[in-house]
Amino acid sequence: MLRLDRVGRKFANGVEALRDVSFSIEPGALVALLGPSGCGKSTLLRLIAGLDQPDSGRIIWRDAPPQPGQIGFVFQDATLLPWANTRDNVALPLRLTGVPKAEARRRAEEALTQVGLGSALAARPRELSGGMRMRVSLARALAPRPILLLMDEPFAALDEFTRHGLQNDLRELWQESRPTILFVTHSIDEACFLAPRVVLMQAHPGRIADDCASPAPYAARDNALRLGFVADLGRRLALMAVEP
Amino acid sequence: MKLLARFSMPLCLCLWEFAVRLFQVPSYLLPGPVAIIVAFFDDWRGLLAALGVTLSVMLAALLVSIVAGVGLAALVAASKVARALIHPWAVVLQVTPVVAIAPLIIVWIGNPFAALVMCASIVAFFPIFSATSSGLAAPPPELRDLFRLNGAKIWQEIFWLRLPAALPLFLSGLRISGGLALVGAVVAEFVNSTGGGATGLATRLLESGYRLEIPRMFACLALLALAGFGINFALGKLESTLLRRFGSIS
Numbered sequence: 001m002l003r004l005d006r007v008g009r010k011f012a013n014g015v016e017a018l019r020d021v022s023f024s025i026e027p028g029a030l031v032a033l034l035g036p037s038g039c040g041k042s043t044l045l046r047l048i049a050g051l052d053q054p055d056s057g058r059i060i061w062r063d064a065p066p067q068p069g070q071i072g073f074v075f076q077d078a079t080l081l082p083w084a085n086t087r088d089n090v091a092l093p094l095r096l097t098g099v100p101k102a103e104a105r106r107r108a109e110e111a112l113t114q115v116g117l118g119s120a121l122a123a124r125p126r127e128l129s130g131g132m133r134m135r136v137s138l139a140r141a142l143a144p145r146p147i148l149l150l151m152d153e154p155f156a157a158l159d160e161f162t163r164h165g166l167q168n169d170l171r172e173l174w175q176e177s178r179p180t181i182l183f184v185t186h187s188i189d190e191a192c193f194l195a196p197r198v199v200l201m202q203a204h205p206g207r208i209a210d211d212c213a214s215p216a217p218y219a220a221r222d223n224a225l226r227l228g229f230v231a232d233l234g235r236r237l238a239l240m241a242v243e244p
Numbered sequence: 245m246k247l248l249a250r251f252s253m254p255l256c257l258c259l260w261e262f263a264v265r266l267f268q269v270p271s272y273l274l275p276g277p278v279a280i281i282v283a284f285f286d287d288w289r290g291l292l293a294a295l296g297v298t299l300s301v302m303l304a305a306l307l308v309s310i311v312a313g314v315g316l317a318a319l320v321a322a323s324k325v326a327r328a329l330i331h332p333w334a335v336v337l338q339v340t341p342v343v344a345i346a347p348l349i350i351v352w353i354g355n356p357f358a359a360l361v362m363c364a365s366i367v368a369f370f371p372i373f374s375a376t377s378s379g380l381a382a383p384p385p386e387l388r389d390l391f392r393l394n395g396a397k398i399w400q401e402i403f404w405l406r407l408p409a410a411l412p413l414f415l416s417g418l419r420i421s422g423g424l425a426l427v428g429a430v431v432a433e434f435v436n437s438t439g440g441g442a443t444g445l446a447t448r449l450l451e452s453g454y455r456l457e458i459p460r461m462f463a464c465l466a467l468l469a470l471a472g473f474g475i476n477f478a479l480g481k482l483e484s485t486l487l488r489r490f491g492s493i494s
Contacts, residue, residue: 051389068395075386083408083490092404096394144394 001027001180002048002148007057009043016205017043020057023199023211025148028178032195034185034233036241040206041184045150048182049073069097072141072149072179076156078133080125080140086112087121090140097144111143112136114173131162138170142179149181155190164221167193175218188233192226200233202240209240275459280466283459291448291460295467298444301357301429302475305364309421312365313372314407314414321380321406322398338370342428346435356443360432367428368421375417379410411490415483422475430468 003024009017017040025031033041046052048059049071072093080089090108095101112118115135125133134154141149155163171194174181185191191198196217200210212233216225257277263269264276271279284291316334319326346363353359383405391401433446445464452461 046389049389049393051392068393071393073390073393075389077384077386079384079386079390081387081405081408083411093390093394096391096396096400096404 001025001062003060003062004044004048005058005060007044007047007054007059009040009047009052010055018047018054019205019207021206021208022057023208025180025182027147027180029197030174030181030183030195032183032185032191032198033201034188034191034198034237035201035206035209036203036237037186038206039201039203041186041201042152043206044201045073045152045182045184048148049150066147069093069144070147072144072146074134074137074141074149074151074154076153078125078130078137080133080136082125085122085124086117086128086136089125089136090143093140093144099144107143108139111139114142115139116169129162130158131166134158134162134166135169138166147180149179151181151183153184153186156185156187163190170194171218188230188237192230192233193221198233200236210236272456272458275462279459280462283457284463284466287460287463291445291463291467294443294445294448294464295471296444298426298429298433298446298468299471301360301364301433301444302425302471304357304361305368305425305429306418306422308361308365309368309372309425310418313369313417313421314376317373317376317380317410318402318407320377322402334370334373337366338374340366342367342431343435346432349432350436356436360429360436360443363432363435364425364428367431368425371417371420371424372414373417375413375420376410379413380406382413383409408490412487415479415486419476419479419483422479423472426468426472426475 001024004022007021008019011017021040021044033044035041043052047054050066081092084092087105087108090111091101091104094104094107099107109118109121112121115138117132117135117139120128120132120136125136128136137154141151155166158166167190173179183191183194185194192214196214198212198214199208200212201207202209214226215229216223219226261276261278264274269276275283316330320330321327342363345366346359349362350356350359353362380402387405387409388401391405396404429444430446430449433443434450436443437447437450445468449461449464452458452464
């Protein structure tokens with residue numbers, strides 16, 4: 001679906017955020033992009049979303065480059081419109097791309113039902129918990145049926161129970177309908193639990209360190225093979241951190 | 245503490261009355277509250293009518309300030325060229341002493357009511373413009389990214405994101421402008437009255453001063469203070485109601 005070919009990005013202040021980043025994403029894949037803070041994960045997502053342009057290299061889409069509304073984005077904070085109710089928040093991207101109001105609302109309701117919030121259509125964001133707000137944000141990204149869903153550490157600010165719940169739900173949702181997802185995280189455990197494929201990044205400058213398959217992609221949280229993989233990735237990330 | 249807050253004003257008035265009587269201060273120097281109330285009831289129709297004129301100038305000026313302030317702030321948010329063109333003039337207006345240019349405005353415009361509204365608007369415009377401009381720049385970058393990702397047009401971004409997000413700051417600007425519009429209206433009336441135009445409460449104030457009717461002058465000031473309280477209270481209520489209804493971006 002998408003191939004990055006030696007993509008680089010250097011900011012005006014001289015900081016090289018990304019150097020020679022190359023990898024590809026197949027349709028229907030769930031790929032975790034794992035790395036420490038400051039390794040350029042979010043910059044990479046912005047480049048793929050078209051919110052920023054690379055200084056070198058290319059981002060090649062197999063079909064035509066995505067049109068407005070074809071890329072879903074879930075941010076670290078839910079960033080909902082506080083003055084709009086849940087349904088209108090989810091309908092927003094559809095309305096922006098010109099979908100008529102009634103149709104947008106119907107599809108928003110569908111998306112909210114998909115994330116388990118079908119009964120909270122009229123609630124305002126301040127009436128929802130942090131986890132529910134994140135579900136609304138996920139529904140907002142899913143409602144336009146994007147060809148690619150970019151998620152930028154969406155569960156990082158949530159408490160552990162809520163985070164585990166949302167991780168389970170996202171994995172289930174992906175197994176059921178297979179949207180293409182690129183999931184950025186700095187949590188090794190989260191990356192290994194969610195994604196069959198983990199792309200490891202390292203910092204200064206941001207670059208790909210490894211691209212590995214999870215040994216037990218659909219296993220339970222405490223599966224021994226998976227825990228071994230988590231420990232191995234943890235050791236490698238710790239080594240990378242001390243490398244010059 | 246709450247009790248003290250509630251009774252501080254009546255207590256001060258009582259102390260004032262007591263001191264005036266105790267030291268036998270002549271009313272042309274400092275009238276007591278009772279003398280002021282008596283002076284008000286001596287001419288309550290005339291004073292309330294004058295207050296009505298002043299309030300109508302103030303309300304019209306506030307309306308003009310809202311339309312101009314929000315409209316220009318939206319223009320400034322939409323275009324960098326508009327920002328470069330408008331911002332310096334807004335600052336010039338902010339620092340222009342209305343007393344100095346009021347006579348000219350009255351001569352230029354001709355119609356006294358419109359001239360007074362213009363003068364009061366000059367005073368009241370800037371807080372609304374400035375607060376709304378800041379509010380329009382307030383939405384978190386993620387929301388702006390979301391709008392960009394979905395190909396939002398500039399009007400969609402202004403009306404669906406920036407204007408609602410600017411509401412809390414606009415309302416606090418409005419509260420400041422409400423008081424300023426009243427001050428601006430009175431100052432403009434002062435200038436107009438000294439030129440012979442008969443208008444609102446400022447005319448009654450000046451007139452009482454000339455005639456050494458100091459209690460009546462204080463009655464005018466008390467009416468202005470009450471109007472100020474009323475405006476502040478009403479705009480405060482509007483602010484809390486709208487924010488409860490629409491929330492704000494946190």
